Amino acid sequence: MIFNSLTYLVFLCVAVVLYRTLGRRMRLWMVFLSSCVFYGFWRWEFLPIVLFSTATDYIAALQIARHANRRPRVVWLCTSLAVNLGLLFYFKYTAFFVENVWSGLALLGIDAPPFILKITLPLGISFYTFQTISYTVDVYRRIIPPEKDFVLYAGYVMFFPQLVAGPILRAKEVIGQLSRRGPFELTDLGAGLRRIVYGLFLKVFLADTLAGIVDNGFGMPAASLGAWDVWTLAFLFGFQIYFDFSAYSHIAIGSARLMGIRLIENFNFPYMACSPREFWQRWHISLSSWIRDYLYLPLCGATVEDRSAGGLGKAAGTAKGVRTTYALFATWAIMGLWHGANWTFVLWGLQHAAIIVVYRAGAPVRERLPQVVRVYGGWAVTLGFAMLAWIAFRTQSVSDAGALYGRLLDPQAYLWRGLKEQTYLLTALMLGATVLCAVAQQYALPVIRRRRFLWATVETAGLAAITALVIIFLRPINQFIYFQF
Amino acid sequence: MPPVAAFALACLLIPLLFGGKAIEFRDAALPEGTSSVFASVDGIPIHVQMLDEAEQGIAGAMQRIAGKRILWLGNSQLHAVNQYVEGQETAALVLHHRLRAQDADLFTFSYPNINLQECYAVFEYLRTRLPMDVLILPVVYDDTREDGVGGDFAAIFADGPTVSHLERTRMGRAMLVNRVNSEGMDAFAGIRRTTQERVEKHLDSWLAHHSRIWELRPQARGKLFLYLHYLRNFVFRITAQTKRPMIPGRYALNMEALHACLSVAAEAKIKTLVYIVPLRRDVAIPYVQSEYDAFKKDIANAAQNHGAIFADMEDVVPAEFWGQKESTTGGKNMELDFMHFKAEGHRLLAEQLWDILQRENLVETTLTQ
Structure with a gap:
C-alpha cells in the first residue's frame, strides 16, 4: 500500500x-x-x-x-x-x-x-x-x-x-x-496529523511535480544538455529525492505518532550541512546509523554504538588510521549497492567516500580559514558535491553518468543549453525555499511560537494552504523512489 | 486544534479559489479570444487532436474514394481561430473541400505546441493506419523549444507496428528508450497491477460522485498551474511579444526528428511539403531575428536534402487577419496573438497550400478505393 x-x-x-x-x-x-x-x-x-x-x-x-x-x-x-x-x-x-x-x-x-x-x-x-x-x-x-x-x-x-x-x-x-500503549494524548494526534499532511504535501505536490521535469531532463541525450543543465538537473533530482524520501519518513513518523509511538527522525535539513560528515548526520539518519553500527565501526575495529540516530559522521570520527580509509570505501561501496543493483550506485557511494577522505585531509587548511568562510564555504561545497553525486544515483548506467559528468568538464558546454528557462527558475526557487525553511525553523519559528495567538494563526493558515494542495494533488501517480530499494 | 481547523479552511478554500468557470484544459494553449474548431464532414471527423479520435477519422477517410491521401500534421494553428464566429471554416476544412473536388482526401491532426519529435512519432503511428501519398508538415519556430513526447501520445509506444518503425531511426530508438516519460499520466500509475489499485479506484470514484471538492480536483490542478504561469509572466514581465531565445539542445533534437521524419517519408514514397508557418509581421517578431533566419535556412536545407518541397508561408496572412488573445499575465487586457489567426487567415492559408499542391502535381487524380 x-x-x-x-x-x-x-x-x-x-x-x-x-x-x-x-x-x-x-x-x-x-x-x-x-x-x-x-x-x-x-x-x-x-x-x-x-x-x-x-x-x-x-x-x-x-x-x-x-x-x-x-x-x-x-x-x-x-x-x-x-x-x-x-x-x-x-x-x-x-x-x-x-x-x-x-x-x-x-x-x-x-x-x-x-x-x-x-x-x-x-x-x-x-x-x-x-x-x-x-x-x-x-x-x-x-x-x-x-x-x-x-x-x-x-x-x-x-x-x-x-x-x-x-x-x-x-x-x-x-x-x-x-x-x-501510552495514554491517549491530543498532542500526539495533532503532531501526527501535522507530520502526515506535511509529508503528503512534500510527496504529492513537490516531489511528484518535480518528477516529470527530472525524468524529461534525464531523458535527453547528454550531448543536448549544457553544463548548467547538468547542474540544474542534479539539483532538481536532489530536491526530488529529498522531498520524496523525507515525505515517506514524515508520514511514517506521523502515522506512528497517531498511535502514540515515537519513531526516530530520519532527516534534518541535509542540504544545510556544512561538511560531508554533517550531511550523513542529517540524511537518511537511520540507515547511516545502521551502517555505522553494523558495518563501518566493526570494519574499523572501533566500539559500536547502539542507537538508530546520530548518523555516520560523528561516530566515524572516533576511529583512526589507514584501516578506517579502507573501511570507509568498503562501507560506501556496500551502502551504494544497498540502494540498487547497479554500478551507478557504487559510483555514488564511492564519490561520498572520496569527498569524506578529501574533507579529512583538508582539515589543517580549513582550520586556518575564518569561521564565516568555513561555514558558508563548507555549506556551498557540501551542497554542490552532494547534488552532483546524485547524477550517478539517477542515471541508468555508468556511461550515462560519465557522459553527464563529462559535460561539466567541457568549457564549451557552459555556453550551451537544453532546458527551458523555467527549469532554472524552479531550481533556484527550490533552493531558496529549502534554505528559507531551515532558517525559519531555527530562528523565526521559535520567536513566533512564543506568541500563542500569532502562532495559531500562522500555523493554521500555513497548514490550510498545504492541506488544500494535498487534497488537490493526492493521487497514487508515482511510487516513492525508495520503494525500488 | 490547528490541523482540524486547517482542514476545514482548506475545504472552504478549494471551491472558493477553483470552483469558478471551468477551463477546457484540452485547449490549454488556446486562451480567451481563441476557439478550437475541429471540422467534421457528414458526422465523420476530418480533423482531430487526439490519437483515439484519429481512429474514427481514419476509418471515415478510408471509406472515401480518393486518388491521393494527404495528412496534415501540425500545431494549434490548424485548429485555432481567433475571434471565431459560428459557421466559419478552418484551413483544414477549406482545403479538404478543395481536395475532395479533385477526388483527393485530406485528414488533419493538430495538437497544441506539438514539437517535431512528437510530429515524427505521430506520423509513424498514423502511417501504419492511413495509407498516404502526401504529408504536409508545418514547422513552427516556437515548438522547437519543446522536447520529448508528451503523455497524450503514450499509445504510440504501445503500438507494435509503430514501435518497429521507430526502431529504424536513431531518433526513434531514443524515443523508445525514454518512453517511460510518456507513461505515468494515469493517476493510478503508482499502484498499477496491485491489489490496492481496485480499492483506490473504487474510493476515488465514490468520492468524485459524493464530494464537490473531489470533483473539482482536476480543474483545481490545472488552474493552479495556470495561475503560477500567470505569476511567472507577471513577475518577469513576459508578454506575447517577449523574445523567445532558441534552446540549442532542444533545437538540435527537434531538427534530428525532422530529418528522421523526412527521411522515413521519402523512403515510404510519401511526398512531403514542409512549410514555415504564417507569422504576424505588423509588429516586431517575438524571436531573435538571426536565430529565426537560421531556423528557416535549416528547414529549407532539410527539405532539400530529403527531396521534400519547401515553402515559406511566413507572409501569407496579412496583419488584419491576425487576432488577439487574453493577457499572458491573466489580466483583462488582450494581447497580440502570434500563433493563431482569424478565419480569413485560415482561408488564405488553405488557398496557398492548394496552389502549391497543384503546382507540385501532388493532387493529380488516379481514383482508388
Whole structure:
C-alpha cells in the first residue's frame, strides 16, 4: 500500500481507532495483521518472504540467547545472516551478478549464451532485512534480550508505517512502545496529523511535480544538455529525492505518532550541512546509523554504538588510521549497492567516500580559514558535491553518468543549453525555499511560537494552504523512489 | 486544534479559489479570444487532436474514394481561430473541400505546441493506419523549444507496428528508450497491477460522485498551474511579444526528428511539403531575428536534402487577419496573438497550400478505393 492514496488514509484511520481501543493482546495482533494487509495490498505473494525472514530471526535470536557458548551463538547468528542476506542477494542482486559474470566472460572471449532473468524485487526487502539483522546482532552482542512474544516481535519488524522504506528501527526503541500503549494524548494526534499532511504535501505536490521535469531532463541525450543543465538537473533530482524520501519518513513518523509511538527522525535539513560528515548526520539518519553500527565501526575495529540516530559522521570520527580509509570505501561501496543493483550506485557511494577522505585531509587548511568562510564555504561545497553525486544515483548506467559528468568538464558546454528557462527558475526557487525553511525553523519559528495567538494563526493558515494542495494533488501517480530499494 | 481547523479552511478554500468557470484544459494553449474548431464532414471527423479520435477519422477517410491521401500534421494553428464566429471554416476544412473536388482526401491532426519529435512519432503511428501519398508538415519556430513526447501520445509506444518503425531511426530508438516519460499520466500509475489499485479506484470514484471538492480536483490542478504561469509572466514581465531565445539542445533534437521524419517519408514514397508557418509581421517578431533566419535556412536545407518541397508561408496572412488573445499575465487586457489567426487567415492559408499542391502535381487524380 502506498501512503499517497485514499486507501492508506482510510486504512490508517481504522488502524488508529483499533489500536487505541483494543486490549493489549488484540492490539498486538491488530498491529501484526494490519501490517500484513498493508504489505499484501502491494503483492500478497511476497508476504511469506517477509514472514519467513521475521520468523528466522525470531528463532535465531531465541537460540542465541539460550546458549552461553560462543560457537552455537555464532552458528545461529550466521544462519540468520545467511537467510536474510541470501534472500536479499537472490531477489536484488542475482540478475546483476549474472549480468556481470556474463560480461566478464565476454571480456575473456567466452561467448556465453544470453541469460535473461526476471526477478521481481519484493517491496521493502532492503529495509526489513536490515531491521531483522540489527535485531539478531543486538541479541548476539547482548545489547538486548530476545523477544519471546512472536506477535510483538513481528509487530516491530513489520510495523506498517515503516515497513517498506524505514526509518530502520532498533528493537529496543520500538518493542517497549508497542508492548505498553501510552495514554491517549491530543498532542500526539495533532503532531501526527501535522507530520502526515506535511509529508503528503512534500510527496504529492513537490516531489511528484518535480518528477516529470527530472525524468524529461534525464531523458535527453547528454550531448543536448549544457553544463548548467547538468547542474540544474542534479539539483532538481536532489530536491526530488529529498522531498520524496523525507515525505515517506514524515508520514511514517506521523502515522506512528497517531498511535502514540515515537519513531526516530530520519532527516534534518541535509542540504544545510556544512561538511560531508554533517550531511550523513542529517540524511537518511537511520540507515547511516545502521551502517555505522553494523558495518563501518566493526570494519574499523572501533566500539559500536547502539542507537538508530546520530548518523555516520560523528561516530566515524572516533576511529583512526589507514584501516578506517579502507573501511570507509568498503562501507560506501556496500551502502551504494544497498540502494540498487547497479554500478551507478557504487559510483555514488564511492564519490561520498572520496569527498569524506578529501574533507579529512583538508582539515589543517580549513582550520586556518575564518569561521564565516568555513561555514558558508563548507555549506556551498557540501551542497554542490552532494547534488552532483546524485547524477550517478539517477542515471541508468555508468556511461550515462560519465557522459553527464563529462559535460561539466567541457568549457564549451557552459555556453550551451537544453532546458527551458523555467527549469532554472524552479531550481533556484527550490533552493531558496529549502534554505528559507531551515532558517525559519531555527530562528523565526521559535520567536513566533512564543506568541500563542500569532502562532495559531500562522500555523493554521500555513497548514490550510498545504492541506488544500494535498487534497488537490493526492493521487497514487508515482511510487516513492525508495520503494525500488 | 490547528490541523482540524486547517482542514476545514482548506475545504472552504478549494471551491472558493477553483470552483469558478471551468477551463477546457484540452485547449490549454488556446486562451480567451481563441476557439478550437475541429471540422467534421457528414458526422465523420476530418480533423482531430487526439490519437483515439484519429481512429474514427481514419476509418471515415478510408471509406472515401480518393486518388491521393494527404495528412496534415501540425500545431494549434490548424485548429485555432481567433475571434471565431459560428459557421466559419478552418484551413483544414477549406482545403479538404478543395481536395475532395479533385477526388483527393485530406485528414488533419493538430495538437497544441506539438514539437517535431512528437510530429515524427505521430506520423509513424498514423502511417501504419492511413495509407498516404502526401504529408504536409508545418514547422513552427516556437515548438522547437519543446522536447520529448508528451503523455497524450503514450499509445504510440504501445503500438507494435509503430514501435518497429521507430526502431529504424536513431531518433526513434531514443524515443523508445525514454518512453517511460510518456507513461505515468494515469493517476493510478503508482499502484498499477496491485491489489490496492481496485480499492483506490473504487474510493476515488465514490468520492468524485459524493464530494464537490473531489470533483473539482482536476480543474483545481490545472488552474493552479495556470495561475503560477500567470505569476511567472507577471513577475518577469513576459508578454506575447517577449523574445523567445532558441534552446540549442532542444533545437538540435527537434531538427534530428525532422530529418528522421523526412527521411522515413521519402523512403515510404510519401511526398512531403514542409512549410514555415504564417507569422504576424505588423509588429516586431517575438524571436531573435538571426536565430529565426537560421531556423528557416535549416528547414529549407532539410527539405532539400530529403527531396521534400519547401515553402515559406511566413507572409501569407496579412496583419488584419491576425487576432488577439487574453493577457499572458491573466489580466483583462488582450494581447497580440502570434500563433493563431482569424478565419480569413485560415482561408488564405488553405488557398496557398492548394496552389502549391497543384503546382507540385501532388493532387493529380488516379481514383482508388
